[in-house]
Amino acid sequence: MEAAAVRMDGAAISTSDDALVAASRAGDHGAYRELYERHVGRLYAFLLRMTGDRELAGGLVQDSFVKAWERLNQFGGHSRFATWLTSIAINEFRMARRARERRDLHRVDCPDPTALEARAAGCTREELMDLERAIVGLPARARMVLVLATLGDFRHGEIAEMMGISPGTCKAQLHRARKLLQRRLAP
Amino acid sequence: MNDDTLDRRLGALRRTAAPGDDLWPGIERAMGERDAAPARRVRRRGAAGWWKRLPAPAWAGLGLAACLAAAAIIFVPRWLAPRDDDGLAVLQRELREAERDYRDAREQLLVSLRALSDGSGQETVSRIESDLQAIDRIIAEAGKAGEDDDGDWQPVYRLVELYRSQAAGVARADELVRSVSYREEP
Numbered sequence: 001m002e003a004a005a006v007r008m009d010g011a012a013i014s015t016s017d018d019a020l021v022a023a024s025r026a027g028d029h030g031a032y033r034e035l036y037e038r039h040v041g042r043l044y045a046f047l048l049r050m051t052g053d054r055e056l057a058g059g060l061v062q063d064s065f066v067k068a069w070e071r072l073n074q075f076g077g078h079s080r081f082a083t084w085l086t087s088i089a090i091n092e093f094r095m096a097r098r099a100r101e102r103r104d105l106h107r108v109d110c111p112d113p114t115a116l117e118a119r120a121a122g123c124t125r126e127e128l129m130d131l132e133r134a135i136v137g138l139p140a141r142a143r144m145v146l147v148l149a150t151l152g153d154f155r156h157g158e159i160a161e162m163m164g165i166s167p168g169t170c171k172a173q174l175h176r177a178r179k180l181l182q183r184r185l186a187p
Numbered sequence: 188m189n190d191d192t193l194d195r196r197l198g199a200l201r202r203t204a205a206p207g208d209d210l211w212p213g214i215e216r217a218m219g220e221r222d223a224a225p226a227r228r229v230r231r232r233g234a235a236g237w238w239k240r241l242p243a244p245a246w247a248g249l250g251l252a253a254c255l256a257a258a259a260i261i262f263v264p265r266w267l268a269p270r271d272d273d274g275l276a277v278l279q280r281e282l283r284e285a286e287r288d289y290r291d292a293r294e295q296l297l298v299s300l301r302a303l304s305d306g307s308g309q310e311t312v313s314r315i316e317s318d319l320q321a322i323d324r325i326i327a328e329a330g331k332a333g334e335d336d337d338g339d340w341q342p343v344y345r346l347v348e349l350y351r352s353q354a355a356g357v358a359r360a361d362e363l364v365r366s367v368s369y370r371e372e373p
Contacts, residue, residue: 027222029215036211041203048204058206065210066217087302123199131196150197164302164365166294182188 017081025072036065039082042152043089049147050093052136060096064089079158086152087162090144097140134184138177145170146177249318252356253325278343285350289326292354293319296361322353 017038023031040061047057047064067088068075075084135143144163148154149170156174160167297319300312329346 029218032218033211033215036214040210041205044206045201045204054207058208058210061206062210062213062217065214066221069214069218070221123196127196128199131200151200151202153202160298161302164299166291166298178190178193182190182193185188185193187188 018077021072021075021077021081024069032069035081039085040065042082043085046086046147046152047089047093049132049135049151050140050144051096056096060089060092063092067092079161083154083158083162086148086154090162130185131181134181137184138180142173142177142180145173146181149174249315249322249356249360252353252359253322278347282343282347282350285347285354289350289354289357292357292361296357296364299361299364319357326350326353 017035020031020035024035043064044057044061047060048054051057051060064085068085071088075081135146138146141163145159148159148162149156154162156167156170160170163170165173297312297316300315326346326349329342329349
């Protein structure tokens with residue numbers, strides 16, 4: 001397999017994704033499963049950090065992929081498939097959050113950092129679990145920008161498009177998220 | 188905690204995670220149900236539905252902004268404006284703020300419109316962009332007309348009102364676009 005085909009970032013993967021999207025549009029479930037395999041890990045990690053709830057995150061991943069299947073004909077290829085898919089997931093997350101707020105206004109997100117066991121790279125497990133907890137405790141919009149920009153490797157322009165905000169707002173939210181994390185993790 | 192430490196810890200976090208259960212069977216089952224369903228519009232109130240309703244309110248907002256701008260130019264009551272040099276300086280500052288507000292509102296409207304498009308409705312976006320450009324031209328012409336009146340507060344005042352009315356109209360259009368975009372059923 002070519003190196004370009006297994007990379008999860010940059011333009012190299014998009015060509016391959018585009019071909020799979022085209023095959024999926026023609027009704028090829030196998031091609032769509034390949035897209036699922038490529039993107040499920042990143043999407044699940046994103047939704048887990050946004051919801052702090054494994055079950056809810058899994059349900060939102062399913063809903064996002066089903067919605068994306070229904071709407072494949074609307075994917076114009078102007079952006080990466082990952083960007084388009086994540087924008088659908090953001091919409092699903094927002095709807096779920098609104099529904100939950102209607103049901104139970106007092107419930108708060110419950111951090112579940114154990115689901116995201118970190119790759120130890122010069123940091124202790126406790127340090128990284130504290131960081132995961134601090135991320136889940138950030139305000140929703142700042143958390144979303146931080147997770148997408150820092151852990152999702154999306155550019156500001158892509159995040160702005162996904163969230164329906166301006167690139168300037170995106171940068172400001174990232175700055176805010178970092179400052180809040182630094183303050184909460186200060187010894 | 189400094190930036191380097193935060194970056195190091197963020198860099199050590201996982202980018203991906205495996206769901207506890209295999210989610211694919213549920214997805215494939217739902218896909219099969221969609222495939223087996225008789226030909227119909229799958230989306231109930233999806234993006235294309237928004238676009239069919241979107242232009243009317245958005246255009247109404249822009250049209251209202253244009254009317255307000257015209258009224259502001261023609262009927263600005265002179266007694267509302269300051270009449271000395273200090274007042275002119277205040278007005279110049281207000282002009283800069285009003286221009287910035289208008290640019291921000293304009294940018295936000297375009298961002299909201301593009302976020303809705305999903306590749307469809309580009310023609311509508313182009314038409315609204317064209318309307319915004321027409322408003323820009325009106326403002327530019329009003330600005331040019333005031334350049335010759337050195338030290339006169341009236342053209343500056345009119346320009347401030349023009350920017351404010353346009354910013355308000357564009358912001359209203361943006362609110363309408365956003366309210367339509369959030370109407371999708373769960």
